[in-house]
Amino acid sequence: MxxxxxxxxAGPYLVWIIGFILLPLAMILYYAFFNExxxxxxxxxxxxxxxxxxxxxxLSLELGVICTLICLLLAYPLAMILxxxxxxxxxxxxxxxxxxxxxxxxxxxxxxxxxLNKNGVLNTILLSLGMExxxxxxxxxxxxxxxxYDYLPFMILxxxxxxxxxxxxxxxxxxxxxxxxxxxxxxxxxxxTVSGIISGIxxxxxxALTSFAISxxxxxxxxxxxxxxxxxxxxxxxxxxxxxGLSFVLMVxxxxxxxITNAFDKDGEGGTAVW
Amino acid sequence: MxxxxxxxxxxxxxxxxxxxxxxxxxxxxxxxxxxLLGPSGCGKTTTLRLLGGFETPDKGQIYFDSQDITYLPAxxxxxxxxxxxxxxxxxxxxxxxxxFGLKISKKSKAYIDDxxxxxxxxxxxxxxxxxxxxxxxxxxxxxxxxxxxxVNEPKVLLLDEPLGALDLKMRQSMQYELIRLKEELGxxxxxxxxxxxxxxxxxxxxxxxxxxxxxxxxxxxxxxNEPENAFVADFIGESNIIDATFIQDEVVEILGVKMxxxxxGFGQNTPVDVVIRPEDVxxxxxxxxxxxxxxxxxxxxxxxxxxxxxANGYEWLVxxxxxxxxxxxxxxxxxxxxxxxxxKPESADEEAxxxxx
Numbered sequence: 073m074x075x076x077x078x079x080x081x082a083g084p085y086l087v088w089i090i091g092f093i094l095l096p097l098a099m100i101l102y103y104a105f106f107n108e109x110x111x112x113x114x115x116x117x118x119x120x121x122x123x124x125x126x127x128x129x130x131l132s133l134e135l136g137v138i139c140t141l142i143c144l145l146l147a148y149p150l151a152m153i154l155x156x157x158x159x160x161x162x163x164x165x166x167x168x169x170x171x172x173x174x175x176x177x178x179x180x181x182x183x184x185x186x187x188l189n190k191n192g193v194l195n196t197i198l199l200s201l202g203m204e205x206x207x208x209x210x211x212x213x214x215x216x217x218x219x220x221y222d223y224l225p226f227m228i229l230x231x232x233x234x235x236x237x238x239x240x241x242x243x244x245x246x247x248x249x250x251x252x253x254x255x256x257x258x259x260x261x262x263x264x265t266v267s268g269i270i271s272g273i274x275x276x277x278x279x280a281l282t283s284f285a286i287s288x289x290x291x292x293x294x295x296x297x298x299x300x301x302x303x304x305x306x307x308x309x310x311x312x313x314x315x316x317g318l319s320f321v322l323m324v325x326x327x328x329x330x331x332i333t334n335a336f337d338k339d340g341e342g343g344t345a346v347w
Numbered sequence: 348m349x350x351x352x353x354x355x356x357x358x359x360x361x362x363x364x365x366x367x368x369x370x371x372x373x374x375x376x377x378x379x380x381x382x383l384l385g386p387s388g389c390g391k392t393t394t395l396r397l398l399g400g401f402e403t404p405d406k407g408q409i410y411f412d413s414q415d416i417t418y419l420p421a422x423x424x425x426x427x428x429x430x431x432x433x434x435x436x437x438x439x440x441x442x443x444x445x446x447f448g449l450k451i452s453k454k455s456k457a458y459i460d461d462x463x464x465x466x467x468x469x470x471x472x473x474x475x476x477x478x479x480x481x482x483x484x485x486x487x488x489x490x491x492x493x494x495x496x497x498v499n500e501p502k503v504l505l506l507d508e509p510l511g512a513l514d515l516k517m518r519q520s521m522q523y524e525l526i527r528l529k530e531e532l533g534x535x536x537x538x539x540x541x542x543x544x545x546x547x548x549x550x551x552x553x554x555x556x557x558x559x560x561x562x563x564x565x566x567x568x569x570x571x572n573e574p575e576n577a578f579v580a581d582f583i584g585e586s587n588i589i590d591a592t593f594i595q596d597e598v599v600e601i602l603g604v605k606m607x608x609x610x611x612g613f614g615q616n617t618p619v620d621v622v623i624r625p626e627d628v629x630x631x632x633x634x635x636x637x638x639x640x641x642x643x644x645x646x647x648x649x650x651x652x653x654x655x656x657x658a659n660g661y662e663w664l665v666x667x668x669x670x671x672x673x674x675x676x677x678x679x680x681x682x683x684x685x686x687x688x689x690x691k692p693e694s695a696d697e698e699a700x701x702x703x704x
Contacts, residue, residue, distance in 0.1 A: 244430070244434070249422075249499065255451060
């Protein structure tokens, strides 16, 4: 009786998962593998081979990797510094880093659009310092910049959590056995934070790979990512089948990237289970 | 005379303005098994951490092999530590854990493999090379931690309450293992514990500490049989500590009774503390004893009975193998050799007596 009651509690989520996750997924698969008159086809999938789409896919992967690397390079030292700070309220410091996420993400990106503008704050400062005006807006660099700004907290949090879990004893034991700081970092700290790094990579790379809003706002239509193409095929061309086909390809890339990262996460602890 | 391998000179250390060690002086001889013994907060772990290189003192110097190592980082010291919580690296196999120090000192693969085998044999865990840390019991983890430390052939092995988390049986067998290791390896052990029985079992020399001061240094026999003050007597095993007056050489007045003793040189009519171990109290016929009283409680302890005897206004703790029921009127006899006289602390400051060697 009790068990049935408990299972009943899962009911609302079950409705949710069927109605809003499984059903849409099935529909995407249907649109991807059938054409408008309902016959099976692989043409929608094959449309990724179209030079425009292929280029967009390549650019998405490239910018996603760059964004993930920059986030990792920024977040890792930061998480280390945070963890080594001898202050009572570490969670408050982490909270401060998370604070920007409380603001709407579109607003944040729009703000960057204004800052990076031809006559924006950045160029005003550069000019007043006697330097050349630079054009960042509407370039891939601006898109990467926006992605990094948006997704950095997703990299910091899991790495910081993994870092905080490392017992100080391990580091002392390593020093005791003759390890200098360099060795301690590469043999103890990095391996013990792998699960956090993996989580961070997945949580940054996947949204970066699939993003379209950031590239639209900061790329000004000149930086075409696969996300933008998919969006266009749904919203403008009414080509639902092609859009679904490309979505399916993108999903495959996401799964491949997760499989690769999971292979590095030997202990399976934490890992992608976080998201 | 063996040489002094480690020498603490006038070490002071405080945390948050709380003095943990005050003008601490101690030397450790080569091949000695030294145990720092005391209640928590007595400064014993701090002493070990200073030696290991995880803390630096506020004042004073630490010498190792006549070299000043006070500010030498931990990784450059020729000593290794076995930590209280073992601290085996969870992302490495047992072999990798043991090889950690050897790889850093760039030893050949053949040498490392040899050493791993040798160390595992030494701690009776042959064939455990590729097991994971999680699959080990507490006692096995502890032995791996010891193996990981000794493969580096340190001159000194530091052990911070290494047996604290083990059950009684395991603890006892590990104590014998440690004694065996010390004899086989011929290295110096500096051991920290709050367990007085453990200290008595394994040490060559015991350093009893309290509140940052050394209370007494000596062999286990000396510490047990001739405690220098009430703290040591109380901390090392159970005892009867009684206020008394030292009348003159070889005569002490205990609870109103003048008794012969073997001590001299405490002055005349001086207040002193007297220590009588419970196993040294003999129960005799009332007429034959120096004191008369009644048994007030009786507890069976396995090897012996533990009795309380109320006599001359003092509740005596007595260990005996004879069953004496509660309410029995008995006499108490103590031979002069078993009466240990101790100087009373003269002031509150001296409660934690500082004893210079």
